[in-house]
Every structure is written in structure tokens, then in C-alpha cells.
Amino acid sequence: MASVDRSLVANLPMFAGLSPAEQDELLREARSIRYTKGSSVFDQGAQADRFFLLLHGHLRVEKTTPQGQQTVVRYVSAGELFGVAQAMNMTHYPATSVAAVDSIALAWPSSSWQRLIAKYPTLAASALQTVGSRLQDTQARVIEISNEQVEQRVAHALLRLAKQAGKKVDAGIEIDFPISRQDIAEMTGTTLHTVSRILSAWESEGLVEGGRQRIVLRDAHRLQGLAEGEEAIQVRRRGP
Amino acid sequence: MASVDRSLVANLPMFAGLSPAEQDELLREARSIRYTKGSSVFDQGAQADRFFLLLHGHLRVEKTTPQGQQTVVRYVSAGELFGVAQAMNMTHYPATSVAAVDSIALAWPSSSWQRLIAKYPTLAASALQTVGSRLQDTQARVIEISNEQVEQRVAHALLRLAKQAGKKVDAGIEIDFPISRQDIAEMTGTTLHTVSRILSAWESEGLVEGGRQRIVLRDAHRLQGLAEGEEAIQVRRRGP
DNA sequence: AGCGATCTTTGCTCCGGCGCAAATTCCCCG
DNA sequence: CGGGGAATTTGCGCCGGAGCAAAGATCGCT
Structure with missing residues (x-):
């Protein structure tokens, strides 16, 4: 398991407002994982046991209905937090994430989430902002599909x-x-x-x-x- | 400005995990406001200077496009947190909230948000969960509109x-x-x-x-x- | 009780885009 | 370098539902 250099991530929103030492500590708890094009990072319905930060590449996030209808929910780019289902109190991932190209992500155990946000409140704020802007995007999409x-x-x-x-x-x-x-x-x-x-x-x-x-x-x-x-x-x- | 009794709100998710004394303190910072049917709690595009908890009634949340197309984003029921734009780092409300029936809400100044989540981390968790489930709903709606x-x-x-x-x-x-x-x-x-x-x-x-x-x-x-x-x-x- | 405003119903027409089918092109892999 | 499969293009016909128009039905107000 490779250890990740702080300089790679220091200026991502998720790490904003943390001291270098704190950043290092956060990084120490994470694993870096490679995903080859077409492989899935997690599957819809699976236990949400980790959350991620994409370091490199692009992911396609898709949801499938029980009837087999697929929908592309969004694309994840480098620097974004994803798979934070646990943070929203969901026990399972609501969608599947597939690497659109070879990609690299940092993964933390979901179980650490509560402890981490208690220790670093800016983390919660950052997650809230991530989810919030995702919500805005999704609502914009509803309006788009409805009216255009x-x-x-x-x-x-x-x-x-x-x-x-x-x-x-x-x-x-x-x-x-x-x-x-x-x-x-x-x-x-x-x-x-x-x-x-x-x-x-x-x-x-x-x-x-x-x-x-x-x-x-x-x-x-x-x-x-x-x-x-x-x-x-x-x-x-x-x-x- | 009426002061609100703790018993009215103690078992709402937002107050879960707080001691009675903490609940009282939170409540002391809030104002209770009545909205008559048809009046708006806040307007799309306005400065997001407060966030709210609906105590009684129902609100319709709607967005209007520059071209005048309206969409009902969702309905808010009693017990729900809403208008938390500031928490997602948005300076303005992204939608309008209108009372569908006479309603009562608690309002906090947005400026208190940062201080409050630092003091009560469960608040952040609660907001995250609120926004998260809202995101799930909205995504479900996209899929519905797309496929049904x-x-x-x-x-x-x-x-x-x-x-x-x-x-x-x-x-x-x-x-x-x-x-x-x-x-x-x-x-x-x-x-x-x-x-x-x-x-x-x-x-x-x-x-x-x-x-x-x-x-x-x-x-x-x-x-x-x-x-x-x-x-x-x-x-x-x-x-x- | 009467009036106006708002909400609802219903008929008719038209067309954007989906379903189906088939041909074609491109890329990957052996 | 030659399959074979995946992705893409394109033709054709139909139909769900939008657009338009107008007539009811109800409610709130004076």
C-alpha cells in the first residue's frame, strides 16, 4: 500500500483548513487504490464500508432500476470526494461507480467517519458542501429534463x-x-x-x-x- | 417573539443527541415566526441570512427558471430542517419557499451556523443526513422522469x-x-x-x-x- | 347572494422523439 | 492482418402527450 504525499492533495477542498500535520494524519488512515478502466470502485447495493477521494482519472456513477433501466447519475473528476453514503447515514451505496479510464483513489474506512468529523469539523463542512452542490446539480437536472x-x-x-x-x-x-x-x-x-x-x-x-x-x-x-x-x-x- | 418549549422539538432528528440544556441553548437563539398561507418564507435569489426548522404546517419549495418555467422541488413537512443554503456555502437561496397552509417555523441567523456546528457536531451530521436524503430523493426523481x-x-x-x-x-x-x-x-x-x-x-x-x-x-x-x-x-x- | 378570479375538465390537432430494424464503421484482439 | 463484436448511423412509422381553445365548476370576497 503506497503512502501518499501531502503535496498531492494539500490544496483540495477536503483538506482546506487543516494543518500539514493533520493532513498527514488523515492520509495515514487512507489506502491508495488503482482501478483499471471499466472496473467498479463500488457497486450499487453493496455495504458502504469505505469513502473515497479520487486522485486521478474519471468515474462514471450510474444507477440501475429493478427493471434494469440504467441512468448515469454523474461523472466524478479528480479531487472530488465520493462514496460518502455512510456520512448520510446510509448503510449501502445507492449507485455503482465505474472507472471511465484507469484511475486512482484514496479510500478510508467508513467507520472512521464519525471520529474524523468530530476531530476535524471542517471535514463535515466540506462534505456538506460537496453534497450540497451535488444536490443543486441534480435539481438543475430535474428542471432541465422537465422543461427542455x-x-x-x-x-x-x-x-x-x-x-x-x-x-x-x-x-x-x-x-x-x-x-x-x-x-x-x-x-x-x-x-x-x-x-x-x-x-x-x-x-x-x-x-x-x-x-x-x-x-x-x-x-x-x-x-x-x-x-x-x-x-x-x-x-x-x-x-x- | 415567543420562546419555544423544548418538549415541542426534543425528539426531532435535529435535536437528537443533545442534552436538554443544549437544546434550550439552541432554542434561545431561534425566533419563532408564523407564515400565513400563500406567503413566502424566503425567495429564490435572496440573501440566505437564516436557516429554519418547520414546526407546523407545509411548505412548497419551487424554483423558477430565467424563462419563467416553474418547478415544484419538494414539499417540506413539520419537523424538517430547510433553508440551509448557507451550510452548503451558498450565499443565496436557490429556491422559493411558500406556505401551502398557515405554518410556523423556527429561524436561526445563518451567521450562527459555523459556530453551532463547531459546538454541536451532531448538528452537522444531522444536516448532512438531511441534505443526503434530499439528494437521494432528487436523484430518484431524475430516474423517474427519465424512464417512466x-x-x-x-x-x-x-x-x-x-x-x-x-x-x-x-x-x-x-x-x-x-x-x-x-x-x-x-x-x-x-x-x-x-x-x-x-x-x-x-x-x-x-x-x-x-x-x-x-x-x-x-x-x-x-x-x-x-x-x-x-x-x-x-x-x-x-x-x- | 352575486361576481370575479382561480382551478378544472375536455375536445381536437399536431409533432418530437421513441421503437424497431438494418446497414455501416470502427476498434480490439488474436 | 483479418475476423468479430461493439458502437454508431440512418430510415420509417407510430403515438403519447403537449399545445391550443373553450367551456364548466368552485371558492373567496364584498
């Missing part, structure tokens, strides 16, 4: 992904991990067919550039316009 | 309302505060027209009993079936 057309929702989803995990490339902004049309469909509450059609239409307009599990935003500005409800791009439909 | 037909969503919404604020009456379970078709539409991401049609169909099947801003579930069991995707009730459509 599919095309706007897809535009929003891509912009959010780009903001969270965008990498500048010559052609524009590339989403920094493999993501399929199916994934986007599951994020926006539609079908992969519709997503594919929309992306094709956008590609022919020069808004985006696609590929297998790969998306580059070429004109974020115009996408933003679409997301806000400007006239939609014509998705090829019956006609002359 | 309108009729199932309405069934789910009614069952949830009944569980949270149901009152047993002769005819079945009545939702204990005035709620319009429009409200239900805003909870389920549909239109009041569609909600009205569905409720009419259900009423003629004896599943529910409607009225102006009033709904009674007569057959929660069958509704549960609908919510889970059993064959839908035929909403009258063109035909022989």
Missing part, C-alpha cells in the same frame, strides 16, 4: 462535461474520457438513437466533432445558444 | 405525497394540504392538462377522488401497481 427539449438537454450535458472534464485541443474542447452516445442518452433521459441523430446534425453544422466514444466541441458558444433555447439545428426529417 | 411514462410518474408523486403528508379519512388517504393539478404537473414534469386527464380517468376507476386543490387516494395499492408499471388505465382517446 431533448436537443437543449444534450447541449447542456455536453457543455457541463466540457466544463468538468474538457481538454483544449486544436479543434476545440475535447471531453477527456471515453463516452458513448448511450452514456449521453442516459444522462439526458433519451435514447442513443436520438443522441446520435442530434450529434450527426451538429457535426454537419460544424458544432461538434464526433468519433467512437469521443466528442470534441468545436463551437461552445453556439452550443450555449442551443442550450438556452435558440432555434434548433434541423435534424434531418422527411422532406424534399 | 407520465402516468407512472403521477402515481409515484401522489404516493410520495400521501406518505409524507397523508391523512387517513373515510374514503382513503387524503393529502393534507391544498394542491392543484398545476402543482402536480410541476412535480412530474408534465402539463396540468395531462394531469387532469389522468386523474379524471383514475377517478372514474375509483382509484382516487378529486376536488378543487384536493386529492384523496382511495386505492393506494392499485396506484402502487400503476407506479411500478402495470398496465395503464385507459385515458379516454378517440375510438368506438
